Amino acid sequence: xKLGALIGVGNTASVYEWGSTEVIKLFHDCFDAASEAGKEAxxxxxxxxxxxxxxxxxxxxxxxxxxxxxxxxxxxxxMLRQIESTAESIDYHAKLMAQLQFELHQVRVRNDSNLKKxxxxxxxxxxxxxxxxxxxIRAILASLPEGNALCHYDFHPDNIILSPNGPVxxxxxxxxxxxxxxxxxxxSMILQSTDLPSNAPEWLANGWxxxxxxxxWFYEQYWREYQTLSGMLLSDxxxxxxxxxxxxxxxxxxxxxxxxxENMRSRLAR
Numbered sequence: 001x002k003l004g005a006l007i008g009v010g011n012t013a014s015v016y017e018w019g020s021t022e023v024i025k026l027f028h029d030c031f032d033a034a035s036e037a038g039k040e041a042x043x044x045x046x047x048x049x050x051x052x053x054x055x056x057x058x059x060x061x062x063x064x065x066x067x068x069x070x071x072x073x074x075x076x077x078x079m080l081r082q083i084e085s086t087a088e089s090i091d092y093h094a095k096l097m098a099q100l101q102f103e104l105h106q107v108r109v110r111n112d113s114n115l116k117k118x119x120x121x122x123x124x125x126x127x128x129x130x131x132x133x134x135x136x137i138r139a140i141l142a143s144l145p146e147g148n149a150l151c152h153y154d155f156h157p158d159n160i161i162l163s164p165n166g167p168v169x170x171x172x173x174x175x176x177x178x179x180x181x182x183x184x185x186x187x188s189m190i191l192q193s194t195d196l197p198s199n200a201p202e203w204l205a206n207g208w209x210x211x212x213x214x215x216x217w218f219y220e221q222y223w224r225e226y227q228t229l230s231g232m233l234l235s236d237x238x239x240x241x242x243x244x245x246x247x248x249x250x251x252x253x254x255x256x257x258x259x260x261x262e263n264m265r266s267r268l269a270r
């Protein structure tokens with residue numbers, strides 16, 4: 001089948017129209033493209049059977065030598081691109097994000113908990129951490145709860161499509177099973193960072209995302225709503241922050257790594 005119009009470009013893949021009712025997520029050329037595509041396909045098959053707000057998964061294919069994943073096409077823009085630079089809009093969408101994440105965390109799966117193991121694996125791959133720091137972080141991880149909730153682990157406004165039929169959650173590459181507080185810690189870290197999406201259009205990068213006050217307001221409203229729904233304490237989230245930030249280091253560019261290292265080390269020193 002011939003590729004349709006380009007819908008979006010991410011760090012690891014581009015998304016195109018695929019026929020009249022589907023899209024294909026086509027992975028960029030890199031040494032681990034096939035492995036990453038296979039990982040996401042396995043995750044998509046698991047999520048597909050859990051009755052959550054996600055596009056229907058149609059399978060793993062190859063197109064012109066590149067691995068691709070075929071999904072149901074969802075009409076609409078992501079939440080990130082619908083938030084306006086007003087307190088009302090930020091308040092509404094932040095609360096909606098919290099509600100959707102809390103809904104996900106009510107899903108219990110039969111698969112074994114694997115979130116802590118994944119974070120430890122990422123520590124092993126992070127050259128910027130010295131052996132002493134890795135030992136400290138492993139000790140912190142060992143003390144944290146396993147959990148058995150469905151954790152998206154990349155839950156932020158650009159991974160939520162606001163379709164005419166309601167919100168739909170996309171990009172399940174990182175899905176893990178574990179403690180809901182770990183998933184909230186990951187989202188909180190992303191929301192509080194100064195990073196901008198690599199593919200953010202100019203109007204968005206120069207809009208509410210570049211306004212620190214708006215970003216802080218979004219995070220505060222998100223956390224307040226999640227806390228109200230769940231009864232979770234801020235200390236439950238904070239205890240996950242050091243391993244969460246440490247695991248993030250290998251995901252960002254070298255310029256950003258220094259900021260995450262500084263943040264993590266200041267927390268370790270407390």
